[in-house]
Amino acid sequence: HRRLRKDNLQQWVQLLSRLFTKNSTSCLIFYDLLFEKHDHGLKLYLLDCPIDDIRYIFEQICEQVLQATYFHVLEKNQQIHEANLNDNHETLIINIDNNLLILMRKFIEQLINLLDKAVVEQVKHSQGYFQLIYSYMKMNKNSIDDLLKLNTFTRLMNFLLGENIGARRWNSGQAKEFGIIHEIIATLVLAGNLTKETSNEQDLQLKNQMEIYFYGKCANRYLKEICYAFQEISPSQLICTVQLMEILSLANLSFS
Structure with missing residues (x-):
């Protein structure tokens, strides 16, 4: 916390954003580290943390990793599509159920589950939480479908x-x-x-x-x-x- 507050917070977000977009492995690492705390990681940094700046920056970091995840999934879709065309096969609609997509959906499920109790208890800290849901919802049609299913x-x-x-x-x-x-x-x-x-x-x-x-x-x-x-x-x-x-x-x- 002290290190983040001392340095330029926005530069941290920009750095992580570039890293997430450049390398899908960095997204996997982020999800894995977060899930080490089971379902408490999101609650800890989005709701329980008493420092406004930390909650705000964590929300931005989460937003960037979600955007990067969709970027990598769509990029992989495009690669498979091009491979099908090069092989003179008919275009296939392929559902990519890779580890990155699974982790992202686990992230969103844990995020929405917090609505049932944790957000009520920490309503005064909830602005970043709802901003993250809103930002995810705006990413694409798939994100809206995910939210509706949950x-x-x-x-x-x-x-x-x-x-x-x-x-x-x-x-x-x-x-x-x-x-x-x-x-x-x-x-x-x-x-x-x-x-x-x-x-x-x-x-x-x-x-x-x-x-x-x-x-x-x-x-x-x-x-x-x-x-x-x-x-x-x-x-x-x-x-x-x-x-x-x-x-x-x-x-x-x-x-x-």
Whole structure:
């Protein structure tokens, strides 16, 4: 901690970013070192650490390793694709389930699992945590699919609203920092395309979960939270949330 605070923190991030991008082995080493602490590594540096700079820098480092992981996976996909073309074979859709991809998904799973308890306990330190989820979500379509498969939508709703739908979980001072949570929720819903017809069992389950908060027993509670959000948070931080509200207000009396 002392060494990081003494030196230029941003230079450390830039150095590690170049290293992660240049060499996939460095990404593997990062994941392995983090997982030595089992599921406590992310919690320790993203939530429990009392030093703001350390949490902020660790979030940036995690963001860089996730971006680099996708870079290496896509690069490998391209190499296989070119090899198929050179061999005059038909283009194959290949699912690369290599060790790097497995470790990244383990990382994301542990990250989302923290929502159930650890983030609630350390909500005052949670900005970097939610920023990391947001940054990962924005990387590509695969990252959104990963988050949806991990039930991130429902977990975020549980975090935001709590179990008591008759009372607000967080006070105004806390909730004014939650613009990014509303944006993550809205982006996941928009990507999931709530209005489309589907026969896929997983998509149906997700759609049913979403409808609880938009048309079912939790709709009024969620709508109240959205109204609070627009009072407490700048509209410039709620772009996707506005888009979601426009969609939900169609043929939905409670949101109109």
